[in-house]
Amino acid sequence: MSTTSIEHEDLEDDLRRIRLSGRLDMVGVGEIEMRFTSLAASRPIRVLVDLTGVTFLASVGLRCIIHSAKALEQKGGRMVLLLADNTVVKGTLDTVGVSEIIPVRHDEAAAMDALAA
Amino acid sequence: MAGSGALLVKGGLTVMLGLAADRLSWTALIEPALLGRWLPGLALAVLMAVAARSWPSWRTIPSFLIGGIVVFHLLLALSGGGLAAAMAAGLVPSVAATPAGGSLVPPVLAGPVAWGAVLGSLPDILAVAFLANLGTLLNASAIEVTVRRELDFNHDLQVVGVANLLAALVGSPAGFHSLSSTALPDQMGARGRAVGLLAALVCLAAWLAGPKLLATIPFAVSGGLLVFLGISLVSNWLVDRRRYLSLLENAVLLAILLVTLLAGWVAALVAGLVLALLLFVIDYSRISAVRSVMSGRTRRSHVDRSPTRSRLLDRYGDSILVICLQGHLFFGTSHILRRTIMERLEVPSSARPHWILLDMRLTSGLDASALHTFQRLAQICDSAGIELVFSGLSSETRRLLLRSEILQGEREGVHWFADLDHGLEHCENELLSLHPLQESVQPVDLMEAGDLSGEGEREALERLLARFEPVTFPAGSTIIEQDTPPSDLLLLLSGRVMVERRSGPEDPPLRLRTMDPGTCVGEIGFYLGTPTTASVSCEGEVRALRLRHSDLAELERRDPRAALLLHRLVARRLAQRLVGTNQLAAALAG
Numbered sequence: 089m090s091t092t093s094i095e096h097e098d099l100e101d102d103l104r105r106i107r108l109s110g111r112l113d114m115v116g117v118g119e120i121e122m123r124f125t126s127l128a129a130s131r132p133i134r135v136l137v138d139l140t141g142v143t144f145l146a147s148v149g150l151r152c153i154i155h156s157a158k159a160l161e162q163k164g165g166r167m168v169l170l171l172a173d174n175t176v177v178k179g180t181l182d183t184v185g186v187s188e189i190i191p192v193r194h195d196e197a198a199a200m201d202a203l204a205a
Numbered sequence: 206m207a208g209s210g211a212l213l214v215k216g217g218l219t220v221m222l223g224l225a226a227d228r229l230s231w232t233a234l235i236e237p238a239l240l241g242r243w244l245p246g247l248a249l250a251v252l253m254a255v256a257a258r259s260w261p262s263w264r265t266i267p268s269f270l271i272g273g274i275v276v277f278h279l280l281l282a283l284s285g286g287g288l289a290a291a292m293a294a295g296l297v298p299s300v301a302a303t304p305a306g307g308s309l310v311p312p313v314l315a316g317p318v319a320w321g322a323v324l325g326s327l328p329d330i331l332a333v334a335f336l337a338n339l340g341t342l343l344n345a346s347a348i349e350v351t352v353r354r355e356l357d358f359n360h361d362l363q364v365v366g367v368a369n370l371l372a373a374l375v376g377s378p379a380g381f382h383s384l385s386s387t388a389l390p391d392q393m394g395a396r397g398r399a400v401g402l403l404a405a406l407v408c409l410a411a412w413l414a415g416p417k418l419l420a421t422i423p424f425a426v427s428g429g430l431l432v433f434l435g436i437s438l439v440s441n442w443l444v445d446r447r448r449y450l451s452l453l454e455n456a457v458l459l460a461i462l463l464v465t466l467l468a469g470w471v472a473a474l475v476a477g478l479v480l481a482l483l484l485f486v487i488d489y490s491r492i493s494a495v496r497s498v499m500s501g502r503t504r505r506s507h508v509d510r511s512p513t514r515s516r517l518l519d520r521y522g523d524s525i526l527v528i529c530l531q532g533h534l535f536f537g538t539s540h541i542l543r544r545t546i547m548e549r550l551e552v553p554s555s556a557r558p559h560w561i562l563l564d565m566r567l568t569s570g571l572d573a574s575a576l577h578t579f580q581r582l583a584q585i586c587d588s589a590g591i592e593l594v595f596s597g598l599s600s601e602t603r604r605l606l607l608r609s610e611i612l613q614g615e616r617e618g619v620h621w622f623a624d625l626d627h628g629l630e631h632c633e634n635e636l637l638s639l640h641p642l643q644e645s646v647q648p649v650d651l652m653e654a655g656d657l658s659g660e661g662e663r664e665a666l667e668r669l670l671a672r673f674e675p676v677t678f679p680a681g682s683t684i685i686e687q688d689t690p691p692s693d694l695l696l697l698l699s700g701r702v703m704v705e706r707r708s709g710p711e712d713p714p715l716r717l718r719t720m721d722p723g724t725c726v727g728e729i730g731f732y733l734g735t736p737t738t739a740s741v742s743c744e745g746e747v748r749a750l751r752l753r754h755s756d757l758a759e760l761e762r763r764d765p766r767a768a769l770l771l772h773r774l775v776a777r778r779l780a781q782r783l784v785g786t787n788q789l790a791a792a793l794a795g
Contacts, residue, residue: 146592147559147635154639176590179554183524184639185517 092116094123102133103203109141112149121152128167129159134203136196140172145180157190168192170199207458208465208473209347210438213385215466217431221246221424223295242295246429249273253433254440263394266433273426288420298419333379341365341381343474348382351438352391385434392437457484490537494530495545496567500558501525503788506630507716510637511723515781517640518633525632526558529625531567536574543578550589559591560632564625566597576609583611595621596628626716662770669767672760673750678743685727685741691734692727693753694775700747702726706739714740728775731757 092110099105106127110116128135137153139145157167168191171178181187193199219229221243233239253269281291292299323330341362349356361382369379390400411418443462447455457480465473502522510518526549532538550557571579586593595612598621606612614620622628673696678684685692687707699722705714717739720726730737731754752760752771761768 144587144590147639150639154641158641175554176588179557180559180590182555183521183557183559184636185521185524186639189640 092119094120094127096127099136102131103136104128104133105136105138107138107141109143111144111146112142112152113144113146114148116144117146117148117152124152125156125159128156129163129165132160132164134165135160135167136170136199136203137167138170139177140170140174142174142177145177147184150180150184150186154186154189166203168199168202170194170196207439207442207462208477209384210435210440210442211462211465213431213435213438215435217246217250217428217433217435218243219428220431221428223424242424243428246425247432249425249429250432250436253429254436257392257433257437261394266389266393270426270430273429274422277423277425278421291423292420296425297421297423337365337369337379337381338362344382344384347384348387351384351388352396385431388434388438389430392434453484453487457481486537489532492532492538494532494534494538494541494568496529496531497527498529498545499527499789501527501560501629501632501636503791504629505785505789506633507626507718508630508633509718509720509724509782510633511721512781513642513723514637514721517637517642521636521640523556524559524636525629526561527564527625527629528561529564529567533569534571534575534578536572539571539575539578543582546582546585550585550591557589557591560594560635561586561591562594562596562625562628562632564596564628565599565602566624568597568599568602570599571602571605576605576611579606579611580609594628594632596623596625630719661766665764665766665770668764669760669770670750672756672764672767673752676749676751678747678749680743680745683740683742684747684749685730685737685739687737687740689737691730691754692737693751694728694731695726696750696752697722697724697726698748698750700749701744702741702747703744704739704741719744725775725778728779732775 092108092112092115095107097105097107104127106124108120108124112120128137142149153167153169160167169181171181171192171194173194178187178192181192191202193202215229218234219225222229222233222239223242224233234243249269253266256265256269277296281288286294288297291297342358345356345358345361365381369377372378372380386404390396439462443455443458450458457477460480461473461477464476500523502519502525504527505518505522528542528545530542534542546561549561583593593611595606598606603612603615603621607615612620617623618627618631622631676695678700684695684702687705697720701722702720703716704718704720704726706717707714726741726749727737729735731752734754757768760771
């Protein structure tokens with residue numbers, strides 16, 4: 089049974105929301121990596137990655153997000169991570185320094201502002 | 206031993222009182238009519254115990270025994286009573302008027318063998334054989350301690366077996382070592398083989414002379430001798446050794462002694478085993494299962510990273526927590542591991558580790574309760590977003606962790622790591638992979654920001670780099686061979702090299718370090734001028750700058766400023782390595 093899911097929603101022509109949930113470990117990332125990369129880094133758009141439903145974020149999941157963010161940046165796009173009150177994922181991002189590489193926001197309005205800036 | 210001593214005291218009292226062991230009671234002891242039967246023997250025993258301590262000589266105990274017999278017969282003569290009266294009073298053995306030198310074989314063995322009865326008694330026979338073996342081992346162990354000499358248990362078992370087979374021919378019950386019969390001559394200073402032979406001769410003499418000889422030895426002497434041996438053992442184990450043992454150990458000894466007196470030696474044996482086991486569990490659980498706790502900042506893998514990568518590890522190294530475990534993990538020790546990890550989780554989430562590396566190289570195994578602790582820890586780590594990594598697992602521990610689904614797979618290098626170094630390298634690589642960097646290093650990047658002061662030094666660096674020769678080594682090639690003349694200095698620009706050392710030509714190589722771009726190789730031999738102590742080989746294609754050893758003197762003579770820059774560059778690398786080593790030493794010591 090799959091424990092990881094990915095959904096997306098195009099809010100505007102150049103604004104996409106990708107909602108990840110479940111476990112982003114080796115198995116989970118294997119299930120969503122291709123789809124996530126194509127959704128997040130195929131066009132120079134603004135991408136809001138919603139991690140509020142992620143229960144476990146392993147380094148393999150972090151790598152997948154960072155590589156997509158870098159690829160998106162090189163194409164002229166931008167990625168922001170939305171956490172809400174997910175303290176587990178926040179801890180992971182802070183501990184390994186990813187929050188200094190990709191902007192992290194705790195509410196949707198702030199995330200939209202960061203993407204608009 | 207103290208329990209055996211107590212039993213000997215009890216045995217001595219029953220001999221003197223003429224009672225069966227199970228009928229000995231305080232009431233019997235304080236019975237006025239019986240006081241005269243055991244008090245003289247007890248007095249003799251106490252005198253012998255005091256004398257054996259004050260005058261430790263082989264003559265001491267025999268003198269008291271002979272003296273005791275002489276005094277008894279003198280008193281008997283003075284009182285006007287004869288041996289028959291003493292027998293009637295229960296002061297000497299009351300022997301039947303059987304002739305001396307009778308048949309050794311009891312009448313029951315003279316007739317035809319009742320094989321049916323033998324078969325019916327087979328369970329009892331086996332039980333006796335088992336108890337005789339157990340008695341042999343227990344008493345031999347006790348004798349080892351008493352005589353302070355190592356015994357060959359295998360030899361003793363064989364001899365006891367042969368002796369029992371021979372003794373069975375004359376209807377003797379199964380026997381084994383006698384602690385009291387060994388302790389007595391040992392305390393008297395008689396420690397040779399002749400003791401056993403003499404004891405056998407005395408028995409033979411008693412058989413030949415008939416029971417009358419035994420009737421001359423008063424119970425006060427034979428019983429007193431047993432009491433003396435008992436007192437010696439109790440005093441040796443409960444009084445003399447008190448200062449060497451802990452309070453808990455002394456309490457256990459006292460408890461065993463009490464159980465021996467109240468319920469016999471079998472119960473004491475069981476109680477002793479249980480208490481010793483408890484004592485062991487208490488003592489062992491005081492030894493922490495956690496040998497050391499370090500972060501990835503202070504404990505680095507044997508991979509020399511470029512300055513940029515080292516800075517990243519310095520900054521985010523606390524995201525790796527290294528816990529080295531030791532000993533046998535069981536319910537008494539595994540809780541310390543749980544507490545150690547829980548303490549690390551009770552901090553703000555940004556200060557928590559992301560990887561917890563458990564190194565189990567120094568553990569000897571784990572029981573079901575420890576396995577349960579690991580399962581619980583895996584759940585806790587999972588809910589806290591922490592990745593649990595294992596290294597140094599034995600095949601048995603690996604099997605247990607796999608079966609209990611703590612390990613998610615069997616692949617080495619993915620689910621577990623052969624040793625701490627490889628596990629740590631994995632965590633560092635994972636951390637560094639989250640911070641994408643340019644792999645290739647430009648020559649000028651070898652100097653760190655702030656190293657060069659002014660235009661003069663920048664020009665000196667260019668002149669220094671011009672002295673270096675660009676070289677490329679193919680994947681798998683060996684750059685430096687172990688035990689060869691001093692090597693050149695290499696500054697790695699791209700690719701990774703591995704430093705390995707072999708203890709002997711046929712021995713497998715041991716990885717000492719792995720080096721990333723931005724580091725230097727061969728600097729020790731380059732500066733010390735000594736033969737190389739390890740081999741350096743390329744993992745992939747390696748691009749580097751090489752300065753020949755012979756060029757150093759010329760560089761110092763012709764361009765001292767460039768030479769100074771080189772020394773500063775190498776000194777910085779060596780100092781960084783020393784800082785890492787010092788941090789590791791401090792972490793291990795703390």
